[in-house]
Amino acid sequence: MVYHTSNRKGALSDTIAAIATPAGRGGISIVRVSGSLCFQIAKQVTKQNLKPRYANFCSFYSHNRKNIDQGIALYFPAPQSFTGEDILEFHTHGSPVVTDHLLNSLFHFGARLARPGEFSERAFLNNKIDLSQAEAIADLIESTSLQAARNALSSLQGEFSKRINLLREQLIQIRCLVESSIDFSDEDISIVEPKSILNKLQDIQNTIKIIYSSAQQGALLQEGIKVALIGRPNVGKSSLYNKLIGKDAAIVTKIPGTTRDILCTDIVIDGLAISLVDTAGLHESIDLIELEGIRRTRKELDYVDHILLVSSNQDGLTKEEYELFNELPNGIQVTLIFNKIDLDLTPACIEQSNLGKIIRVSALTGEGIDLLIQHLRETAGFNIKEESEFSARRRHLNALQKTEAAVELTKAALTKGESEEIIAEELRQAQNYLGEITGKYYTDDLLGEIFSTFCIGK
Numbered sequence: 001m002v003y004h005t006s007n008r009k010g011a012l013s014d015t016i017a018a019i020a021t022p023a024g025r026g027g028i029s030i031v032r033v034s035g036s037l038c039f040q041i042a043k044q045v046t047k048q049n050l051k052p053r054y055a056n057f058c059s060f061y062s063h064n065r066k067n068i069d070q071g072i073a074l075y076f077p078a079p080q081s082f083t084g085e086d087i088l089e090f091h092t093h094g095s096p097v098v099t100d101h102l103l104n105s106l107f108h109f110g111a112r113l114a115r116p117g118e119f120s121e122r123a124f125l126n127n128k129i130d131l132s133q134a135e136a137i138a139d140l141i142e143s144t145s146l147q148a149a150r151n152a153l154s155s156l157q158g159e160f161s162k163r164i165n166l167l168r169e170q171l172i173q174i175r176c177l178v179e180s181s182i183d184f185s186d187e188d189i190s191i192v193e194p195k196s197i198l199n200k201l202q203d204i205q206n207t208i209k210i211i212y213s214s215a216q217q218g219a220l221l222q223e224g225i226k227v228a229l230i231g232r233p234n235v236g237k238s239s240l241y242n243k244l245i246g247k248d249a250a251i252v253t254k255i256p257g258t259t260r261d262i263l264c265t266d267i268v269i270d271g272l273a274i275s276l277v278d279t280a281g282l283h284e285s286i287d288l289i290e291l292e293g294i295r296r297t298r299k300e301l302d303y304v305d306h307i308l309l310v311s312s313n314q315d316g317l318t319k320e321e322y323e324l325f326n327e328l329p330n331g332i333q334v335t336l337i338f339n340k341i342d343l344d345l346t347p348a349c350i351e352q353s354n355l356g357k358i359i360r361v362s363a364l365t366g367e368g369i370d371l372l373i374q375h376l377r378e379t380a381g382f383n384i385k386e387e388s389e390f391s392a393r394r395r396h397l398n399a400l401q402k403t404e405a406a407v408e409l410t411k412a413a414l415t416k417g418e419s420e421e422i423i424a425e426e427l428r429q430a431q432n433y434l435g436e437i438t439g440k441y442y443t444d445d446l447l448g449e450i451f452s453t454f455c456i457g458k
C-alpha cells in the first residue's frame, strides 16, 4: 500500500478532455476539460475571457478558426472545481458532429483524451473526494433503483466515509493508549488496563457489525448477485432462464446441447438486481463448439455468487449430475432445482436435503418460480425492509471483514498478555484496512481497477 504517492499522480499535469454526455444525438452535449491549459483553451475556443462560475453564452470556434456551434461555456478556476484543477465545460447542441469536432480541436490546443474515470480520479488525487465517494459517483450513475440511487448519493455526500473515519479514529485512540504504555514501560508503569481496552475493542467490533450489515444491504442493492443456471443438456435451463427474465432470450428446443454460449441478462426483482447467466449444458461432448461453450461455463462459475444446478429428475440427481455437483467450486452457494414437476404432477416446494436445499419447479407452468426467487433473496441476505443508508461495494465489505479479524487478533493478543508492540501492530493493521476503504492507503493497481470501470468523461 502506498501512502498518498502514486505514479498515476504524475500525469496530473496533463490537460484532459472528454465528452461527458452519452454518445449519440440529444438536446445538449457537454465537453469537459480539466487541467492547467483550460484558461488558454477557453480563450481559443470562445475568443473571450470567460467569467468564472458563470453561464457564458458564446460562439465556439475550432482549431482552424471556423465557427462550429454556439452554446454555454463554464469556467471553474482551480481549486474551486470538481477536480480541484481548472475546469472548462462547453455545453453544445447535442450533435456528435459538433462534439467530435470540438474535442478534436481541444487536442490541437494541447489537451489529451481523458481515460475513463480520470476526472473523478483527479478529484480523488487532489483530495476533493475520498475513494469511497469517487466509487459512489459511479454507483449513482449505475444505480438501477431509486433506493440504490439515494444510497449512492448518501455515500457521495460522505455518510459512509464519516462512519469509517470515526471508527478509524477510535482505533487510533486505542493504539495511542497502548503505545503510550510502551513509552512508560522502562519506568515499569503499565497504564494499559487490558480489561478496559478489551471492552473498547468489543465496542468497535459491534460498530463494525452494524456498519457491515448496512453496507452489505447497500452493496447488494448496488451490485446485486450473479446467479448461474447449470446442468446436463435438456433439463430446462434455458426455459428457466427465459421464465426468470420474462422473455424468450435463450433458445429452447428438444435438442440437447442447444445452448452453446453463455447468455447473461440483468434483471431487477423487487429491488434486488440479479445478473442471470444461462450456460451450455455440461456433459462429455465431442462437438467442438459445444466443448468451447462448456469450457466457458466452467470459467464463468468462478465469478458467480449462486449456482442453480438444474435437474429434471424428480427422484434425485443422476450419477452424472452428482459428479457435476461434486466438481463445483467451493465457497459458492449451490441450490438444486428439480424442474419439470408438471410431468409427474409433483407439487412445487422447497426442501432440505443432504446436498443442500432442493426447489421443485416447472419452467413450463411457472410453478415454484416464486419460491426460487424468495430463496435467492434470502440466501443473498437481501432485506428491503432493513433500509440501508449508503451504497457500498464488495471491496468495502472485504476491508471491513479484515478490520474485524484484526481487532479479534488484537483481543487475543491482549488476553494472551502479548507485548504492547505486538498489540499496537495488530491495531495498526486494523486501522490500515479501514484506510483502504476511503483511500488513505491505496495502490496504483487499485486505482486502475476502480477508475477503469467508470464511464469516459466522468
Ligand SMILES: Nc1nc2c(c(=O)[nH]1)N(C=O)[C@@H](CNc1ccc(C(=O)N[C@@H](CCC(=O)O)C(=O)O)cc1)CN2
Binding pocket: 076, 079, 080, 081, 082, 089, 128
Ligand atoms: N455541468 C455539470 N453538472 C454536474 C457536474 C459537472 O461537473 N458539471 N457534476 C460533476 O460531477 C455533478 C456535480 N458535482 C460537482 C461537484 C463539485 C463542483 C465544484 O465546483 N466544487 C467546488 C466548489 C464548491 C462550492 O462552490 O460549494 C469545490 O469543491 O471547491 C461542481 C460540480 C453533477 N452535475
Ligand SMILES: Nc1nc2c(ncn2[C@@H]2O[C@H](COP(=O)(O)OP(=O)(O)OP(=O)(O)O)[C@@H](O)[C@H]2O)c(=O)[nH]1
Binding pocket: 231, 232, 233, 234, 235, 236, 237, 238, 239, 240, 251, 252, 253, 254, 255, 256, 257, 258, 259, 260, 279, 280, 281, 282, 339, 340, 341, 342, 343, 361, 362, 363, 364, 365
Ligand atoms: N414438461 C416440461 N418441459 C420442459 C420444462 N422446462 C423445459 N422443458 C422442455 O425441455 C426441453 C429442453 O429445454 P431447454 O430449456 O432447452 O433445456 P436446456 O437445459 O437449456 O438445454 P441445453 O441447451 O441442451 O443445455 C424443451 O423441449 C423444453 O420445452 C418443464 O418445466 N416442463
Ligand SMILES: [K+]
Binding pocket: 233, 234, 252, 253, 254, 255, 256, 257, 258, 259
Ligand atoms: K435444449
